[in-house]
Amino acid sequence: MPEVKVRKTLVQVETIFHEGGPAPEAPQKRAAAIAVIENPYAGAYVEDILPFMKDLEPLGAEMAKMCIDALGGDASxxxxxxxxxxxxxNGEIEHGALWHVPGGYAMRDAIAESMAIVPSTKKVGAAGTRLDVPVTHTNASYVRTHYDAVEVGVPDAPRPNEIALVLVMTTAGRIHARIGGLTKDQVKGEDGLR
Incomplete structure (x- = not known):
């Protein structure tokens, strides 16, 4: 199995105090951890890429911790x-799909209440490509206040033979959310949806 070769990591933190209306009791914080790795499958079609998913698990755990640390160190x-x-x-979209399991489960393992599926996006692009990473509530996907996205990117990545892997965590729903629907205090936590 190929070894995961990390060229660089980047952590970004955004603190939102208001969106033009009254300030909430606590600002929303949004953290993203990005790891730029060598793509072991770049430049050629390889049928069996699945083993690399297991190799990415330690990196997923490390990046989940990076996000939690950036939000103050308290996973709760x-x-x-x-x-x-x-x-x-030089890669293909399926190489990005290898991140689904190691990235998603790393966050779910690091957070107590995390029954909801982790939303995801991926694309092929040149260095400097930006990505809007979708966000939902950790324990109930139908909590509308937490439907959000965090834009990420690295100026010099990914290079043609690299992949930029991303995890995002937030401390609250959108500031001034007011479109109705299920709220976080109504979550039953039984099925990852409601």
Missing amino acids: VVEGYGKGAIVGV
Whole structure:
């Protein structure tokens, strides 16, 4: 199995105090951890890429911790999450799909209440490509206040033979959310949806 070769990591933190209306009791914080890795399958079609998913598990756990640390070190404050990948142009979209399991389960394992599926997006792009990573509530996908996205990117990545892997965590729903629907205090936590 190929070894995971990390060229660089990046952590970004955004703190939102208001969106033009009254300030909430606590600002929303959104953290993203990005790891730029060598794509072992770039440049050729390889039928069996599945083993690399297992190799990515330790990196997923490390990146989940990076997000939690960026939000203050307390996993209990995490209310939203998402994941994504940008594959360099010598790779294929399926190489980014390898991140689904190791990235998603790393966050779910790091957060107590996390029954909801982790939303995801991926694309193939050149260095500097930006990605809007979708976010939903960690324990109930139908909580509308937490439907969000965090834009990420690295100026010099991914290079053609790289993949930029992304995890995102948030501490709250959108500031000034007011479109109705299920709220976080109504979550039953039984099925990952409601």
